[in-house]
Amino acid sequence: MDTHLIIHLEKTLGKANVLHTPEDLAVYSYDGTFAEGSPDLVCLPETTEQVSQIVRLAAEAHVPIVPRGMGSGLAAGSIPMPTGGIVLCLTRMNHILEIDTENATVRAEAGVVTADLQTAVEKMGLFYPPDPSSIRHSTIGGNVACNAGGPRCLKYGVTGDYVLGLTVVLADGQILKTGQKTIKDVTGYDLNGLFTGSEGTLGLVTEVLLRLIAKPRYARTALAEFASLDDACRTVNAILQAGIVPASLELMDQTAILCIEDALHLGLNTDVEASLIIETDGTDEQSVLSEIEASSRICQESGARLVKMAQNEAERNNLWKARRSMAPALARLAPNKLGEDITVPRSAIPEVVHRLRAISAKYGLPIAIFGHAGDGNLHPNILFDKRQPEQWAKAEQMVAEIFDASLAVGGTLSGEHGVGVLKRPYLERALGPLSIEVQRHIKQALDPLNILNPGKIFPV
Amino acid sequence: MDTHLIIHLEKTLGKANVLHTPEDLAVYSYDGTFAEGSPDLVCLPETTEQVSQIVRLAAEAHVPIVPRGMGSGLAAGSIPMPTGGIVLCLTRMNHILEIDTENATVRAEAGVVTADLQTAVEKMGLFYPPDPSSIRHSTIGGNVACNAGGPRCLKYGVTGDYVLGLTVVLADGQILKTGQKTIKDVTGYDLNGLFTGSEGTLGLVTEVLLRLIAKPRYARTALAEFASLDDACRTVNAILQAGIVPASLELMDQTAILCIEDALHLGLNTDVEASLIIETDGTDEQSVLSEIEASSRICQESGARLVKMAQNEAERNNLWKARRSMAPALARLAPNKLGEDITVPRSAIPEVVHRLRAISAKYGLPIAIFGHAGDGNLHPNILFDKRQPEQWAKAEQMVAEIFDASLAVGGTLSGEHGVGVLKRPYLERALGPLSIEVQRHIKQALDPLNILNPGKIFPV
Numbered sequence: 001m002d003t004h005l006i007i008h009l010e011k012t013l014g015k016a017n018v019l020h021t022p023e024d025l026a027v028y029s030y031d032g033t034f035a036e037g038s039p040d041l042v043c044l045p046e047t048t049e050q051v052s053q054i055v056r057l058a059a060e061a062h063v064p065i066v067p068r069g070m071g072s073g074l075a076a077g078s079i080p081m082p083t084g085g086i087v088l089c090l091t092r093m094n095h096i097l098e099i100d101t102e103n104a105t106v107r108a109e110a111g112v113v114t115a116d117l118q119t120a121v122e123k124m125g126l127f128y129p130p131d132p133s134s135i136r137h138s139t140i141g142g143n144v145a146c147n148a149g150g151p152r153c154l155k156y157g158v159t160g161d162y163v164l165g166l167t168v169v170l171a172d173g174q175i176l177k178t179g180q181k182t183i184k185d186v187t188g189y190d191l192n193g194l195f196t197g198s199e200g201t202l203g204l205v206t207e208v209l210l211r212l213i214a215k216p217r218y219a220r221t222a223l224a225e226f227a228s229l230d231d232a233c234r235t236v237n238a239i240l241q242a243g244i245v246p247a248s249l250e251l252m253d254q255t256a257i258l259c260i261e262d263a264l265h266l267g268l269n270t271d272v273e274a275s276l277i278i279e280t281d282g283t284d285e286q287s288v289l290s291e292i293e294a295s296s297r298i299c300q301e302s303g304a305r306l307v308k309m310a311q312n313e314a315e316r317n318n319l320w321k322a323r324r325s326m327a328p329a330l331a332r333l334a335p336n337k338l339g340e341d342i343t344v345p346r347s348a349i350p351e352v353v354h355r356l357r358a359i360s361a362k363y364g365l366p367i368a369i370f371g372h373a374g375d376g377n378l379h380p381n382i383l384f385d386k387r388q389p390e391q392w393a394k395a396e397q398m399v400a401e402i403f404d405a406s407l408a409v410g411g412t413l414s415g416e417h418g419v420g421v422l423k424r425p426y427l428e429r430a431l432g433p434l435s436i437e438v439q440r441h442i443k444q445a446l447d448p449l450n451i452l453n454p455g456k457i458f459p460v
Numbered sequence: 461m462d463t464h465l466i467i468h469l470e471k472t473l474g475k476a477n478v479l480h481t482p483e484d485l486a487v488y489s490y491d492g493t494f495a496e497g498s499p500d501l502v503c504l505p506e507t508t509e510q511v512s513q514i515v516r517l518a519a520e521a522h523v524p525i526v527p528r529g530m531g532s533g534l535a536a537g538s539i540p541m542p543t544g545g546i547v548l549c550l551t552r553m554n555h556i557l558e559i560d561t562e563n564a565t566v567r568a569e570a571g572v573v574t575a576d577l578q579t580a581v582e583k584m585g586l587f588y589p590p591d592p593s594s595i596r597h598s599t600i601g602g603n604v605a606c607n608a609g610g611p612r613c614l615k616y617g618v619t620g621d622y623v624l625g626l627t628v629v630l631a632d633g634q635i636l637k638t639g640q641k642t643i644k645d646v647t648g649y650d651l652n653g654l655f656t657g658s659e660g661t662l663g664l665v666t667e668v669l670l671r672l673i674a675k676p677r678y679a680r681t682a683l684a685e686f687a688s689l690d691d692a693c694r695t696v697n698a699i700l701q702a703g704i705v706p707a708s709l710e711l712m713d714q715t716a717i718l719c720i721e722d723a724l725h726l727g728l729n730t731d732v733e734a735s736l737i738i739e740t741d742g743t744d745e746q747s748v749l750s751e752i753e754a755s756s757r758i759c760q761e762s763g764a765r766l767v768k769m770a771q772n773e774a775e776r777n778n779l780w781k782a783r784r785s786m787a788p789a790l791a792r793l794a795p796n797k798l799g800e801d802i803t804v805p806r807s808a809i810p811e812v813v814h815r816l817r818a819i820s821a822k823y824g825l826p827i828a829i830f831g832h833a834g835d836g837n838l839h840p841n842i843l844f845d846k847r848q849p850e851q852w853a854k855a856e857q858m859v860a861e862i863f864d865a866s867l868a869v870g871g872t873l874s875g876e877h878g879v880g881v882l883k884r885p886y887l888e889r890a891l892g893p894l895s896i897e898v899q900r901h902i903k904q905a906l907d908p909l910n911i912l913n914p915g916k917i918f919p920v
Contacts, residue, residue, distance in 0.1 A: 100807075101701075102697060102701075102806070102807040103805045103806055103807050104700070104701075104806075105805075125701075146646060147646045147650075149644055153644070158644060160650070160653075161621075170894075170898070174894055175894075176894050176895060176898060177892070177895075178895065180805070180870050180871070180872060181805035181870055182803040182804060182805060182836055182870075182871055182872050182875070183803070183806075183835045183836060183837075183875075184609055184613070184618060184803045184832075184835050184836075184837050184875035184876060185803060185872045185874070185875065186606060186607045186657045186874050186875065186876060186877070186878050186879070187872050187873045187874050187879060187883070187887065187890050187891060188879060188887065188891055188895065188896070188899050188917060189654060189657065189658055189662075189899045189902060189917075190607075190620070190653045190654060190656065190657055190658075191895065191898065191899070193620075193650045193653030193654065194649060194650060194653065194654055194902075196650065197646045197649070197650055198649055198650075202649075213703075213705075214700065214701060214702065214703035214704075215703070216703065217703065237562060240564070240674065241561075241562075241564075241585075241674060242674065242743070243673075243674035243675070243676065243677065243742075243743035244674075244743065245673075282703075282747075283702070283703035283704065284747045284750055284751065286746060286747065286750065287742075287744045287746065287747030287750070290744055290746065290747070291744065343642040343643070343644045343645060344642060345560075345563045345565075345640070345641035345642060346562070346563050346564075346643075347560075347562040347563050372644075375643045375644050376642055376643060376644075377643075377644050410640050410641055410642075411640070411642055412640060412642050412645045412647050413647045414645070414646050414647050415642070415643075415644035415645065415646065416644060416646060417646070418646050419646070419647060419648060423647070427647065427648065430647050431647060431648055432637070434630075434634055434635075434636050435636060435637075435638065435648065435651065436648070438630070438636060438651065438906065439648050439649045439651070441905040441906060442649060442654075442902060442905055442906075444905065445901040445902055445904065445905035446898065446901060446902075457648060457649075
């Protein structure tokens with residue numbers, strides 16, 4: 001990399017905030033996937049103004065900028081591949097700037113860890129609902145970049161549903177502020193919506209203004225075990241059609257349950273094809289209770305073998321323990337896992353699960369299936385051993401077939417992880433060439449030099 | 461207009477679907493505002509393919525296309541001004557194509573009247589919540605173009621929150637399909653969000669795929685009268701801070717109440733500064749009741765002089781009658797009204813209402829204030845007589861000051877009507893030059909010839 005540029009950047013940020021030793025660069029070469037790509041330089045800005053200056057310098061030198069937070073992404077969207085360039089790491093911009101209790105909003109820098117933001121607003125009696133499973137180590141900026149979801153998004157909506165305003169550094173270094181503390185706004189195009197989920201390819205989000213809600217006071221949780229996977233899937237729709245909107249409606253298939261029981265010995269019945277975890281919440285204790293009771297009744301009427309309703313907070317935590325321990329539990333069964341996040345129309349859940357099982361049988365590698373069934377958002381995780389090249393090759397073929405299965409039933413590639421590098425080869429199959437052409441025009445309009453996270457989203 | 465183009469269009473659509481007599485053109489020169497502008501030609505397509513052909517022909521001839529539905533817009537967004545051109549009226553594309561009860565979705569052509577769509581889905585036990593007051597004569601395509609709202613949007617969100625997919629004819633005539641029947645999707649940029657609210661300037665929406673919810677089974681309504689407007693405004697926040705999310709939380713100020721009582725003799729107490737109409741709804745009768753009771757208690761604790769809770773459906777309709785009769789009631793007090801739809805942070809409602817009253821006093825023309833207080837979305841309506849030129853001049857100055865008042869307290873120009881022609885002069889004040897520059901780049905990228913609804917949204 002041009003030494004003039006390095007010297008300029010060191011002047012702008014201070015030497016300590018510009019990293020270029022091989023050891024330092026290695027740290028910023030990974031995310032939550034198997035992908036890897038080394039940056040030429042890492043910048044650790046502390047202000048939006050500094051981000052703007054970095055972008056101006058990079059634009060002059062035509063050097064790509066790859067924004068990242070904690071690097072927990074699951075699509076290689078924050079890895080500087082294939083282009084190298086500057087990794088712009090926003091983790092030092094980790095201040096909560098304002099909690100407005102009257103308007104129920106929070107303003108925070110992009111590098112704030114989402115769990116920290118949640119804790120801070122909950123202390124004020126407010127609530128930020130989106131809860132990606134990476135919540136303790138992913139940043140709110142990364143959540144916005146991928147429009148992150150989570151179990152609670154069935155009732156409460158995803159990250160984008162809470163974005164009221166953004167501070168965005170554009171590709172030429174100009175600083176754009178969108179939105180304000182208003183719930184509704186149709187003054188011009190929806191720029192909040194455009195930047196959310198754009199994975200750092202249209203602008204660099206350095207600050208967010210989020211809508212909050214009052215903290216739900218009560219929650220009730222039930223676990224329902226089904227001998228038949230189809231019955232479990234049909235139950236999801238039956239609950240929603242009854243007009244109940246649980247906070248969460250999570251599915252785990254037998255492979256997932258076996259993994260968890262093997263790891264944690266929670267006393268789960270492993271002789272079932274699927275379980276549902278259902279949680280209702282709200283401000284009125286009686287209605288939260290009557291919703292979980294009605295949900296449990298529907299489970300029983302739909303063929304559940306057993307429905308356990310948590311009677312206290314300890315029992316509730318215990319029911320959630322299974323779902324929350326999924327990642328470490330899978331790690332015990334196989335050295336590696338490859339997790340996707342296909343989303344299908346709810347009615348297609350049984351069909352797609354059967355297709356996933358057929359893929360697993362065809363290749364002889366287990367697929368654990370779990371996820372946010374109420375949203376139709378499933379996480380099929382292929383379990384394998386990457387050290388065995390034929391397993392790795394199989395896993396890669398299986399991913400392609402998993403996407404085909406989703407698209408065949410009217411689904412999509414990703415519900416909450418984004419496209420990044422890894423899903424690019426499948427994008428045209430999912431969206432068709434015209435949608436990609438339109439999106440390329442937008443990218444070209446906002447980043448004519450293609451320096452903001454190049455090589456992401458769009459097919460090569 | 462070029463006769464070749466007319467002949468081509470008549471061949472494509474049939475002569476009966478291409479209008480050009482002065483009488484016919486006059487019908488398509490208006491919307492719900494005072495603005496007026498005659499098209500050169502009106503096309504009444506019946507299919508997306510025909511819309512595509514019209515756009516191709518218009519693009520070749522560089523003739524502007526102004527899309528419209530029933531012309532109920534409140535910002536002159538569907539009037540062919542200042543450019544003339546082809547008005548593309550979508551009212552013959554009024555078919556509901558599919559109601560999917562299992563996935564809770566509806567697919568409909570853009571020209572379906574929103575109330576018809578609601579009635580159709582409610583027959584299947586489903587529910588489409590957005591309820592703009594124009595619902596009986598506005599089309600779903602127009603609602604998408606302006607991201608329409610309504611009283612029920614406090615709890616349920618606006619039109620855009622229900623858009624899963626769109627069929628859009630692009631500026632070169634290509635037909636783009638976005639989205640599918642999935643609740644979550646982060647596969648590329650959020651094109652649904654970009655086209656929604658773009659007022660026909662980026663593409664012509666010919667078909668919509670909407671998410672539905674289960675129909676709420678119960679609703680309870682209360683009217684609270686406040687001697688003090690400030691108390692009424694503070695009550696709005698107190699209810700929301702208690703964690704209650706009413707379906708609607710509507711405010712009417714004294715001027716609005718006086719108008720209604722004068723017109724309808726409902727027995728409203730006119731000796732109050734403001735009233736709130738609060739409605740709770742849901743699937744659990746008990747919780748709907750306890751929420752309206754809790755809301756009523758909060759009203760009383762916050763200084764309400766009187767709280768009436770409807771005891772049956774007739775009483776409920778009676779309480780809503782006041783709010784629903786606003787437009788005709790205002791028409792009795794003055795020959796003309798000019799209604800805006802500013803949206804402010806909820807905490808700023810008292811401040812902005814005081815500023816609106818000061819504007820009214822300064823110019824000596826009444827402003828009736830009502831609207832969706834829970835969203836901070838207010839409709840100040842200036843009452844005047846357009847035949848008196850000095851009143852018309854005053855009204856126009858007052859509009860500018862109303863926008864300034866909203867912006868001064870951190871608000872925005874429009875919550876649900878859009879920018880159209882009428883709010884263009886204020887856009888830069890609201891968004892700043894950089895946001896407009898970004899939006900112009902997007903417009904230029906998707907409509908390089910500027911033939912889709914030119915002269916709208918962007919300042920001259």
